[in-house]
Amino acid sequence: MNGSRTSLFLRRSTAAIVALTAFLVAVLALSDQLKPSASWVYCSFVDCTPPPPPAPPLPSIKLLKAADLDGLDGGRSKSGRMSDIQVSITNNPVGQADTFVASWVWSGSGGSQGGSQNVVLDMKSKDGATVFTYTSGIDRSHCYYAPGNRETRQGSITGEASLIDIIAVRITEVTGKQGGC
Structure with a gap:
């Protein structure tokens, strides 16, 4: 019995790890697709334009x-x-x-x-x-x-x-x- 409990625990743990890994892969893939939208939302509140290049020295x-x-x-x-x-x-x-x-x-x-x-x-x-x-x-x-x-x-x-x-x-x-x- 002790061996069957261990085996059941390992199967459930492995299934949970596989499900968690799949979930993390999905989140990462989704975050790459959402980056432009997230950036747009963020930049609608905060100015995200890059600063202009420095002016050339004047004569x-x-x-x-x-x-x-x-x-x-x-x-x-x-x-x-x-x-x-x-x-x-x-x-x-x-x-x-x-x-x-x-x-x-x-x-x-x-x-x-x-x-x-x-x-x-x-x-x-x-x-x-x-x-x-x-x-x-x-x-x-x-x-x-x-x-x-x-x-x-x-x-x-x-x-x-x-x-x-x-x-x-x-x-x-x-x-x-x-x-x-």
Whole structure:
């Protein structure tokens, strides 16, 4: 009798374990099907949207200004006047070139027109070391009386723009044929 009770207990236990296992498998299968619905119900009460990606770093912009100055011709006579000289330095995020926009007003009033003449912009660090130099021609095709001719140039900086704190401006002597204004 003792053996038949043990056998009956084992059969019932095995049947209960099989039934419990089948129940757990069914619950797991059902939960996979209900996950989207459960998520929707949960998210109807709580905001489940993922946070937006972090914003890319913004470029930093620095505006530098220089004093007005006169240009000279080869005979050391006045060739014109450069005023409202400013350079905007943009230190872009990593992977993008740093840039500049330079502008000035040129007037040949009291000077000359024609020939060729350059402006040289030395962009320097606080300690005076040149970080980047840009040279461009000045439009001398007319006398450009007051208010003068606004000129703008832009380009990429081939140095560390974040170091630029000073702008030094030079005007080369006029070369070639020129006429008075």
